[in-house]
Amino acid sequence: MTDAWEWDPSLYSGSARYYAQGRAAYPPELATAFAEELGLDGTGRLLDVGCGPGSLTLLLAGLFEEALGLDADGDMLAEASRLAVNAGNCRWVHRRAEELPAGLGRFRLVTFAQSFHWLDRPRVAAAVRGTLTPDGVCAHVHASTHESVHPAIAELVREYLGPVRRAGRSALPAGTPGGEAAIYRAAGFHGPRRFEVPGRVVTRTVDDVVAGVFSLSSSAPHLFGDRRAAFEAELRRRLASAETFTLRLPEIAVDLWFTRGC
Known part of the structure; x- marks a missing residue:
């Protein structure tokens, strides 16, 4: 991530209503793997940082006494609340991760799923370590819940938004950053231990695919301005050759980071 890029509230503006339909759900096997790896038994608390509409929060909530989803986008949290009608132990917190610990208490598990790269990573990692219980764990979920099904999609986005990836009011010519392992270690974490x-x-x-495009920060609805409807119409026209699209999502890898040697 370039030094010129700064987070702003428009990063996912307008995307929340498309997210649940446009992104593939995390599979139940992910919750089972978390439970087995960490011995989760319905006790303790979960904090899902950058939770969006609660995709991972809701999957894992049943493994804890209480599950908190934290996000900077109020529309995402409104969607999470709508989807959480049968999850009575969930609470949604409208804050930036950089505001942690924010008086939220201690957690048995803190998760980052497709969110860590948007944050002030050293600051947030250090804050998260301080919110964990003595046996607590931080989990970094490497997953893709969206894959392009047609080359015409990226081509059309470039036609409308230009060749450089957009992100909020700015751009990410080099993409989002990696190297999170060094960040966690510098914050005092031990690990990682990985499961897949x-x-x-x-x-x-086609409706799912269109929703998926608008669920992305790089093609969020607000970026198209008054050309959004024209973009969607052209996107649907280019996708009209098929009624459905089949794709294979890659494996999900989870790195577990511990507050002490594991």
Whole structure:
């Protein structure tokens, strides 16, 4: 991530209503793997940082006494609340991760799923370490819940938004940063210990694919301005050759980081 890029509230503006449909759900096997790896038994508390509409929060909530989803986007949290009608132990917190610990208490597990790269990573990692119980764990989930099904999609986005990846009011010419292992270690974490969940095949309708495009920060609805409707119409036209699209999502890898040697 370049030094010129700074987070702003428009990063996912307008995307929340497309997220649940446009992104593939995390599989139940992921929750099972978490439970087995960490001996989760319904006790303790979960904090999902950058939770979006609660995709991972809701999957893991049943493994804890209480699950908190934290996000800077109020619309994402409104969508999470709507989806959480049968999850009575969930609470949604409208804050930036940089505000942690924010008086939220201690947690048995803190998760980052497709969110850590948007944050002030050293600051947030250090704050998260301070919120964990003595046996607490931080989990970095490497996953893709969205894969492009057609080369025409990226081509059309470039036609409308230009060749450089957009992100909020700015751009990311070099993409988002990696190297998170060094960040966690510098914050005092030990590890990682990794577990994996196999990839899977999913089938997407044209509506799903369109929703997936608008769920991305790089093609969030607000970026198109008054050309959004024209973009969607052209996208649907280019996808009209098929009613459904089948794709294989890659495996999910989870790195577990501990407050003491493991």
